[in-house]
Amino acid sequence: MQKQPTTAARLAAAAKSILPNWLHAPARAAWRKVYAVCAEWPEVKLYLQLAWNRLTGRSYLRWYADTLDGWVESRDPEFLARKRAALAESGAEDLAVLKGFGLLPSSTLHEYGCGQLRSALHFVEYLDPGNFSANDASKGRIDLGLELFGSRINPRRPTFIVNADNSFDWLNGRKFDFLWCHAVFGHMPAADVEDTFANLHKAMHAKSAFFFTFDEPRLQIPDAKDEIVRIDARNWLQSIAFFDRIARKYGLVAEDVSGAIRPYESFRKHMCLARVTKA
Numbered sequence: 001m002q003k004q005p006t007t008a009a010r011l012a013a014a015a016k017s018i019l020p021n022w023l024h025a026p027a028r029a030a031w032r033k034v035y036a037v038c039a040e041w042p043e044v045k046l047y048l049q050l051a052w053n054r055l056t057g058r059s060y061l062r063w064y065a066d067t068l069d070g071w072v073e074s075r076d077p078e079f080l081a082r083k084r085a086a087l088a089e090s091g092a093e094d095l096a097v098l099k100g101f102g103l104l105p106s107s108t109l110h111e112y113g114c115g116q117l118r119s120a121l122h123f124v125e126y127l128d129p130g131n132f133s134a135n136d137a138s139k140g141r142i143d144l145g146l147e148l149f150g151s152r153i154n155p156r157r158p159t160f161i162v163n164a165d166n167s168f169d170w171l172n173g174r175k176f177d178f179l180w181c182h183a184v185f186g187h188m189p190a191a192d193v194e195d196t197f198a199n200l201h202k203a204m205h206a207k208s209a210f211f212f213t214f215d216e217p218r219l220q221i222p223d224a225k226d227e228i229v230r231i232d233a234r235n236w237l238q239s240i241a242f243f244d245r246i247a248r249k250y251g252l253v254a255e256d257v258s259g260a261i262r263p264y265e266s267f268r269k270h271m272c273l274a275r276v277t278k279a
């Protein structure tokens, strides 16, 4: 049986029959452009929103947090149960990594960008009550985490802070033995990452260690030359050279300690881990 032409093909044929020959090639090129914009529309919309934000002086972080807060996830009990199980399993590996670096129940730990409390659940259950605190730019993410794990987390007296600034002033001078920041910098523009490094000292004493994960461009794009590669509106690959350069600017040192996460499944193959200490 002969295949029926699609409506788009019929429209294209009609347009071709109306247009003079010399306009066929430019019309085809214009059509491809329109098609590409439509296919990429969700991403194009994000870039347009970002450009508008820049014009109106709204910060990238505020926009990012509002986007996350706008995600409404299902509250179907079965869906939540599946999510609870999957998140809890992967979070256990984050605790194992920090224990490998000397985390003890008596240590103090702050998590920067704790999201849905995937790892916070395990940190808080391991640490002595009151020794864990965390912040996130999205209230929606923390609220969802408390819905999933609140009955286990709340009795351990953690502190959760919702904010959209990288100043660390919201810690009111409290310093931590360990700081953890997983899958956060990859969603931040370079200026925001630098802001975080500039203020990190406010949360660190002389022996503190700040651990963060990152995606090294070279491991994903073999011929990548730049220290930072933007993947789309909300995702960047950033190299250890970039982090170490800004760390040194603020009296810190960043080193790649990725070997510590390689045995674990929840850390993607290309993900790296860095440790920042005072110089």
Ligand SMILES: C[S@@+](CC[C@H](N)C(=O)[O-])C[C@H]1O[C@@H](n2cnc3c(N)ncnc32)[C@H](O)[C@@H]1O
Binding pocket: 061, 065, 068, 112, 113, 114, 115, 116, 117, 118, 119, 135, 136, 137, 138, 141, 163, 164, 165, 166, 181, 182, 183, 184, 187, 188, 192
């Ligand atoms: C991919 S999620 C990772 C969440 C969590 N760290 C985990 O491992 O499951 C990124 C989180 O970082 C938060 N975030 C991104 N930039 C931030 C910033 N500058 N300050 C605080 N939170 C931030 C986002 O709101 C989001 O919840």
